[in-house]
Amino acid sequence: MTDTISNASSDLSPIQTVSVDLGDRSYGIEIGRGLLETAGERIAALRPGARLAVITDETVEKLHLKTLQASLAKAGIDHAVMTIPAGESSKRFSQFERLCDEVLGARLERNDAIVALGGGVVGDLSGFVAAAVRRGMDFIQIPTTLLSQVDSSVGGKTGINSRHGKNLIGAFHQPVLVLADTGILDTLPMRDFRAGYAEVAKYGLLGDEPFFAWLEANWKAVFAGGPERDEAVARSCQSKADVVVADERESGRRALLNLGHTFGHALESAVEYETARLVHGEGVSIGMMLAHEFSERLGLIDGAVVARVEKHLSEVGLPIRMSQIPGQLPPAGTLMDIIAQDKKVSRGNLTFILTRGIGSAFVEKGVEPAVVHDFLVEKLSS
Amino acid sequence: MTDTISNASSDLSPIQTVSVDLGDRSYGIEIGRGLLETAGERIAALRPGARLAVITDETVEKLHLKTLQASLAKAGIDHAVMTIPAGESSKRFSQFERLCDEVLGARLERNDAIVALGGGVVGDLSGFVAAAVRRGMDFIQIPTTLLSQVDSSVGGKTGINSRHGKNLIGAFHQPVLVLADTGILDTLPMRDFRAGYAEVAKYGLLGDEPFFAWLEANWKAVFAGGPERDEAVARSCQSKADVVVADERESGRRALLNLGHTFGHALESAVEYETARLVHGEGVSIGMMLAHEFSERLGLIDGAVVARVEKHLSEVGLPIRMSQIPGQLPPAGTLMDIIAQDKKVSRGNLTFILTRGIGSAFVEKGVEPAVVHDFLVEKLSS
Ligand SMILES: NC(=O)c1ccc[n+]([C@@H]2O[C@H](COP(=O)([O-])OP(=O)(O)OC[C@H]3O[C@@H](n4cnc5c(N)ncnc54)[C@H](O)[C@@H]3O)[C@@H](O)[C@H]2O)c1
Ligand SMILES: NC(=O)c1ccc[n+]([C@@H]2O[C@H](COP(=O)([O-])OP(=O)(O)OC[C@H]3O[C@@H](n4cnc5c(N)ncnc54)[C@H](O)[C@@H]3O)[C@@H](O)[C@H]2O)c1
Ligand SMILES: [Zn+2]
Ligand SMILES: [Zn+2]
Numbered sequence: 001m002t003d004t005i006s007n008a009s010s011d012l013s014p015i016q017t018v019s020v021d022l023g024d025r026s027y028g029i030e031i032g033r034g035l036l037e038t039a040g041e042r043i044a045a046l047r048p049g050a051r052l053a054v055i056t057d058e059t060v061e062k063l064h065l066k067t068l069q070a071s072l073a074k075a076g077i078d079h080a081v082m083t084i085p086a087g088e089s090s091k092r093f094s095q096f097e098r099l100c101d102e103v104l105g106a107r108l109e110r111n112d113a114i115v116a117l118g119g120g121v122v123g124d125l126s127g128f129v130a131a132a133v134r135r136g137m138d139f140i141q142i143p144t145t146l147l148s149q150v151d152s153s154v155g156g157k158t159g160i161n162s163r164h165g166k167n168l169i170g171a172f173h174q175p176v177l178v179l180a181d182t183g184i185l186d187t188l189p190m191r192d193f194r195a196g197y198a199e200v201a202k203y204g205l206l207g208d209e210p211f212f213a214w215l216e217a218n219w220k221a222v223f224a225g226g227p228e229r230d231e232a233v234a235r236s237c238q239s240k241a242d243v244v245v246a247d248e249r250e251s252g253r254r255a256l257l258n259l260g261h262t263f264g265h266a267l268e269s270a271v272e273y274e275t276a277r278l279v280h281g282e283g284v285s286i287g288m289m290l291a292h293e294f295s296e297r298l299g300l301i302d303g304a305v306v307a308r309v310e311k312h313l314s315e316v317g318l319p320i321r322m323s324q325i326p327g328q329l330p331p332a333g334t335l336m337d338i339i340a341q342d343k344k345v346s347r348g349n350l351t352f353i354l355t356r357g358i359g360s361a362f363v364e365k366g367v368e369p370a371v372v373h374d375f376l377v378e379k380l381s382s
Numbered sequence: 383m384t385d386t387i388s389n390a391s392s393d394l395s396p397i398q399t400v401s402v403d404l405g406d407r408s409y410g411i412e413i414g415r416g417l418l419e420t421a422g423e424r425i426a427a428l429r430p431g432a433r434l435a436v437i438t439d440e441t442v443e444k445l446h447l448k449t450l451q452a453s454l455a456k457a458g459i460d461h462a463v464m465t466i467p468a469g470e471s472s473k474r475f476s477q478f479e480r481l482c483d484e485v486l487g488a489r490l491e492r493n494d495a496i497v498a499l500g501g502g503v504v505g506d507l508s509g510f511v512a513a514a515v516r517r518g519m520d521f522i523q524i525p526t527t528l529l530s531q532v533d534s535s536v537g538g539k540t541g542i543n544s545r546h547g548k549n550l551i552g553a554f555h556q557p558v559l560v561l562a563d564t565g566i567l568d569t570l571p572m573r574d575f576r577a578g579y580a581e582v583a584k585y586g587l588l589g590d591e592p593f594f595a596w597l598e599a600n601w602k603a604v605f606a607g608g609p610e611r612d613e614a615v616a617r618s619c620q621s622k623a624d625v626v627v628a629d630e631r632e633s634g635r636r637a638l639l640n641l642g643h644t645f646g647h648a649l650e651s652a653v654e655y656e657t658a659r660l661v662h663g664e665g666v667s668i669g670m671m672l673a674h675e676f677s678e679r680l681g682l683i684d685g686a687v688v689a690r691v692e693k694h695l696s697e698v699g700l701p702i703r704m705s706q707i708p709g710q711l712p713p714a715g716t717l718m719d720i721i722a723q724d725k726k727v728s729r730g731n732l733t734f735i736l737t738r739g740i741g742s743a744f745v746e747k748g749v750e751p752a753v754v755h756d757f758l759v760e761k762l763s764s
């Protein structure tokens with residue numbers, strides 16, 4: 001349910017609320033421009049008297065922490081701030097340990113809350129800290145990247161990386177509140193905004209043709225920051241929330257969210273997560289193209305569908321072909337090895353998210369590795 | 383429900399099963415002498431094809447690992463072994479990190495399982511590892527101390543210590559199976575057995591007068607290792623399971639399990655967790671005495687009840703008075719400060735578990751600190 005309520009302060013856009021219905025762990029995602037300025041009163045209304053540990057990264061701290069602190073001060077909320085270096089490498093044990101210790105050192109108790117102000121890195125790490133300290137503290141997400149607003153802040157997955165792979169240590173821990181200030185995204189570098197947009201487009205492609213058509217018509221305003229951006233974030237959150245509610249612990253339907261991700265992860269791994277060459281959303285964009293082309297190869301869709309996807313992803317500036325990744329890629333055999341090691345693959349056959357048309361993705365468990373291999377050989381040389 | 387099923391192997395005692403009914407996270411606690419020899423077949427029946435990471439400590443490894451490994455080999459279960467140093471100081475971040483990495487390095491997947499073979503230290507640490515790796519793996523407890531069989535292996539609390547206090551970082555993560563081999567306790571040093579017995583007596587004192595009376599009559603056989611030991615473990619597990627099922631996340635009834643623990647923890651902290659002076663169960667024994675004496679002081683029970691508790695705890699060899707702790711104790715004011723910092727205390731008034739008679743403990747939230755202080759002053763000088 002997306003309902004529109006008006007906001008007290010006049011220069012703020014209307015606030016939309018997406019509710020995630022998980023019984024006694026239900027929570028709301030509030031979406032709107034300027035929301036950060038009202039964070040204090042919203043948190044005070046939800047958790048009167050709670051003290052906060054605000055976790056952020058060095059980049060976001062410089063840009064947006066002051067606004068949050070002013071709002072907390074206005075609402076009389078006592079809080080401590082903990083800052084981590086920006087970037088994926090902060091999702092590690094040493095930061096987890098340090099933050100757990102600092103939260104306890106700040107004398108936060110079980111009724112207090114941890115606030116993540118940042119992108120998916122800050123959210124994933126802080127969420128795991130919130131899950132672990134005193135075996136579970138309240139957790140509030142204030143996502144500041146498009147990716148974290150439409151994806152990582154919804155669904156309760158938290159965690160850190162191990163040297164054996166990404167996101168392998170963590171917890172399912174739902175937030176009690178998500179505040180997505182779409183105005184915060186104005187400071188995001190264009191490349192990060194675009195990468196997040198790949199996940200927005202994904203929601204249309206996997207299950208919502210009208211939303212994809214709406215994006216085709218309105219993507220410029222989404223990028224520019226009009227009310228269409230709020231709409232795109234809200235519809236994306238709603239899509240993810242629907243899947244999460246149906247399937248909280250990821251067995252069936254939740255797998256659809258991996259559209260484009262099997263190929264995408266393989267490419268990220270192939271470039272050794274060198275973000276100068278490829279960031280996650282770019283891998284997802286190329287991966288979604290490959291998933292559509294592979295579906296065409298299997299006779300599930302025709303070329304017109306592939307062309308429509310390609311047109312939209314490329315017009316927003318996302319890469320659509322492996323050849324757009326700077327530098328050399330490994331051969332198909334190596335990509336296949338990476339895919340086979342992927343946790344989403346069960347022994348023998350491969351599981352892929354394929355599609356029968358825009359908005360009609362499905363989980364296919366019996367994909368033969370040889371067919372994928374041949375497909376990749378051809379795509380790598382095109 | 384405690385029902386008795388016969389065991390295939392003739393030299394094993396009958397196996398009792400206590401079931402913990404938590405919906406789709408329900409599990410059984412099996413109790414009996416010689417159970418370790420049948421661990422392989424029991425695990426294979428529950429989780430066919432699963433691989434295991436067996437976590438144990440150096441002391442238990444020497445005494446009991448071979449028996450477990452022989453049983454796993456017989457059942458054809460592939461497993462890796464990870465050993466930690468014995469003792470409370472293994473419940474720390476560095477061991478948590480190391481074990482998470484090793485479990486992943488052993489290529490355990492989400493359907494595989496982690497087995498804790500050891501006391502509460504191994505169980506608490508391994509359980510948190512199981513909760514965190516891949517955001518939750520199956521967890522099997524094979525508790526090898528009396529305390530872990532009757533207390534820490536039941537209820538799903540897992541975790542490690544922080545420098546800010548014990549058990550402050552962790553997760554609620556229920557096991558899928560608990561195997562309590564009461565014969566394993568034969569190798570336990572008497573002091574550890576007695577300390578665990580304090581928790582057994584606690585179940586009688588907090589809510590089960592007939593069980594306490596049964597212990598008064600049968601404690602020698604419980605110590606000696608007859609079928610009465612199995613019975614005591616089973617009734618204790620049943621008591622804890624009942625409370626856990628009623629109140630999984632510890633808000634109301636579960637607090638009764640802290641009978642004797644507010645005073646006991648304060649004493650443990652006062653001796654800086656120096657186990658040469660006081661181990662947890664000894665603190666609980668003295669704490670339970672204090673809780674009864676304090677209840678008498680408040681006019682809730684008469685002296686005959688206190689005398690009955692004192693007689694039983696002292697006849698099994700547990701300490702019953704603070705003066706029995708070797709060395710100097712801090713003054714009452716310091717103990718009060720420790721109690722006020724305790725996480726079970728909310729600002730202003732103190733929460734204590736008091737009693738209206740044997741088996742009739744209750745939670746009292748409005749205890750005035752000054753009254754406790756005067757009581758402690760007097761007890762410290764007696
Ligand atoms: N938990 C989940 O379900 C889930 C889902 C998808 C992705 N993820 C995780 O999310 C992470 C990626 O998230 P991300 O893309 O947000 O990365 P990120 O948190 O590293 O943010 C990207 C960069 O943008 C900067 N930044 C953040 N907000 C900004 C703003 N408003 N203005 C300017 N700069 C800003 C950050 O400092 C960082 O340098 C990965 O670790 C991934 O594993 C988690
Ligand atoms: N999770 C919970 O709900 C819960 C409840 C109560 C206590 N605990 C925790 O449990 C821990 C204490 O448990 P514990 O008393 O079992 O301590 P422990 O695990 O340290 O075991 C005590 C000692 O006995 C040794 N030992 C274990 N089994 C043996 C055997 N069969 N024969 C000979 N030696 C053996 C161990 O190596 C150790 O040296 C504490 O960390 C406490 O916080 C947890
Ligand atoms: Zn993604
Ligand atoms: Zn105890």
